[in-house]
Amino acid sequence: MESIAVEPKRRRWPWVLLVLLVLLAVLVVAAEFITRSVLPGIVRGIVIEQLDLPADQQLDVEADGILLPQLIAGRLDELHLSSDRVTLEGVTGAADVTATGVPLRGGDLASASGTVRIDQTQLSALLANSELPIESLALEAPNAIASGSISLFGTSIEVSLTLTPGAKDGAITLTPVSATLGGVVLDAQQLNDRFGSLAAQFTATQQLCIADRLPAGLTITGLRIDGTEAVIDLDVDGAIATDQTLLDPGVCP
Template structure:
């Protein structure tokens, strides 16, 4: 048997071995990338948001990382934590960013949710001018106990408000009021009590822009079971524009 025949016979095996080695190297490189990337992203997020160094933050990237790393852009990046404190309010947060540049540039987009319990929601509601004594979740609405004064006499009430968001602010819209066991809607309240109950019949806004980076905008608020869920949208330029990384302002 000639040497050429022997070499031709070995060639498929050599090729198979090379392919196998490359496959192993790719798997190892992917594993290394997934081990290193979360720590890098976590460090950047903690630094930009000025969070504690020991902040718990889970980071996960979708898809196969190597092609994305070579291309310099991650398809999807998921950030999640069970407890983060921003502006004195603590809740669980989850954000998904798409089109994440690795060498400078803006995100294609990002959105997420912040979940807070009833006590934390009370702290937020205290920032409004709605006269509130206590708050209880009654999904999908919120029930607040309060009172107003008629001819010098305090009248206790239970006010039901519909949560929402508008123009970046949390919005609490009264839908009904219970006074002495009688349920009244906003129009009936105004008719019976006039200016004395005016503060209970108008929508009330809660601005938290000064507690969040300017690049994060509140887009929704819903009550799910025992949790208030705040939806947020993230400006893709937040990773390059320092002004968007600083807290916003309330007018």
């Protein structure tokens, strides 16, 4: 009697494992996609509510890295917020902010910084309380040209000041480079030689606090002219995410 050969059963578990791995990868990719679609809207809503911005405020949100592990850990590595036009405490400009270590279950930010780009009209409004004669302002990188009039020896004289802006101790600084009086251009030394103490306001660096024009949690760390715009560098207090008072206007000494 002939024996019947029995084929050994094929091992199917490697194929099953492979299919499971593929399905898991697809689910992870889908979850990542959904997270990237949903998270920006959630963050945008929170920011708009906290800063009391208009409901239709344009605000772009982007998170770096693979999000699922960050969500599981409860903290985003890096988050970018940007807007072409936003108004905070009366100052309007284009804003770009980067925050690191963003907690998803409440808590302070590890760090945050950003820039705000404003035009000459906005910068002129910020400098309104300066002691310099600024009736109009033009931006010519790296300086700002302020024009106005002064009373000198009882006579009103048109003056144009070339100023280099900057920042120190959270305040704006304005360093005079030269002045044009009656069509004559004079540098700081020439002004001192001709007018002595009367020229002090045109030659000394002025410091101007604008903390009351910004949320208390923002500190100016730099100011420069870029083309026809002024770029303000800001440091953001990480506690602004938990301390409501840091969203209120700051105070000048």
